[in-house]
Amino acid sequence: MNLDLKYLGRSGVVDVPGGSALSFQPNLARPQVFFDQELKHPLRFREAISALHEVVVGDLRIKKKDKSAYEAWKAEEARQEDELRRAVLDQEKKAELAKLSREPIPPNLKADFQKMHRLYWDARVRWANELSRNDPELFRALVPCDPVVTVAPDVVFFECFAKDESSYGCLFVDRDAFSGKAEAATGTTNVDYSLALYEHFQTLRTYRPTRLQVDPTGFEVKVQGHASYREEKIDLPPTWLRGFGQLQAAMGLPARRVELSVDAVYSLLTYLKRHREKTGPRSLRFQLRPGAPASVVLEPWGVTVQSRGKAYDGPAQEDIKVWGRRRLMVLARLLPLAERVEVQLLGSGLPSIWTVHMGEMRMVLALSGWTANDWTGGASLELLAGDARPDARAVELLTQRLREVQRATLAELASHVSAPREALLGSLHLLAKQGQVVYDFAAQSYRWRQVMPVALSESVLGPEPEEVVQGRRLYQEQKVKLLREESLSGARRVIVAKVAEMECEALFDLDGGLSRAKCGCAHFRRVGLRAGPCRHLLALRLNVLRGASGFDMGLPGPAGRVFQ
Incomplete structure (x- = not known):
């Protein structure tokens, strides 16, 4: 998808009478x-x-060992060899071109291409990584997209996506964090961002008054022909767009x-800073017990960090x-x-969302399930949405309502849009996913925010x-045949079924969440649940959510275990 970016000057900290101003240049191609x-x-x-x-510059993808000296030696050897062949190079090239002109198109041309x-x-990737280390100014042109800033009636918030597409950050700043009369026009825009801007941030001081500006003058001057006017056209990769939409959808899921x-x-960060694991597992294991604060186990060391925060009020221990x-x-x-930290856990191996409350500010950090597994891969998030399908009329009404009020809770939207709960959540x-709304955990409400000037279509986001x-097809064709159900403690159930000649079993919690499973298909043997359940487990879960099994999610059963 091509995106036009038009800026008048560059963002930075500028001196103003009586202090300084942190000035962000907005995208003039947007409202x-x-x-x-x-x-x-x-x-x-x-x-x-x-x-x-x-978060913006975050890239924890595995980086290969620096072999620049060895590569330089190999290049010198290659140069000397090329000198020996230079005498016959032109002759061989002419002979080969003459030969190709007389022959038909090779059958393996596409594979070779x-x-x-x-x-x-x-x-090209190696070149981009080299530029990011040695020429940040030139590397600026390779950054997929500038951060997004939204001016809302009650907050100003900044959003960004990591370079490796595995992390999302959002900084909310309440209007109470500012003093004096506000001059603002609400909406969303991209802001000019360079790596040098980080150095400008470090110059902010308490003794020097500082203003936050999304510069309004850029919209009042004739930018054509202006010396500082810049226009950029960048081609956003589909993974960036789909990832941004996926994570927004995930933030509103149970x-x-x-x-x-x-x-x-x-304590968690300190231990990770001082220790480097050499073997797996490399996970954080949250131990959740109703009525008690959560504890976190650092694996593989087995170190337990006990929280002193609010007691967990979930339905069962897990x-x-x-x-x-x-x-x-x-x-x-x-x-x-920080005053407190909230964590939203979607399930084992699934994304987690960390919210740091800092008085008038709050930082939201959303992490994909694995560093190497970005938000666009697998069916994990699609599964969490369950069988909730969008309704065209509900989508239109929700769009109109959120455009008008900018922010609304689910209950407020439900009272305005007369639609079943499943259709409302699906819409x-x-x-x-289309980048039109964002879920605010602190306010527990949906906010109208267009990450792009237009809604992201299915052709841009890519197919499901x-x-x-x-999995949905197998469920609709009634290919799910239940074989056995077994009750466990904490209102959990193990269900064994045969789905399209493939036997599988899954552990469901009180909310119908799938935490552990087995299946004999090739997809499950290859990746398990890390990239999302296979089609057979998805069909089984849809069958359970629809109640076709007669399985009551709210009735606790006797203790038992199937999984070893």
């Missing part, structure tokens, strides 16, 4: 959005926006809400594992400001994962 008001606590904002920067194309893109004390998060924990290091600068899920499509 007018501006904001200008003085920050009450510049130092607190500096630390929060710096943490958001760490794809092989060479892969070599080209691998070289999850286990856990509160961690600040000292517990500090253990949930999440991976990619080193990405939590971006929260380190926020701990001195909100679709709007989030194949396992989801096939």
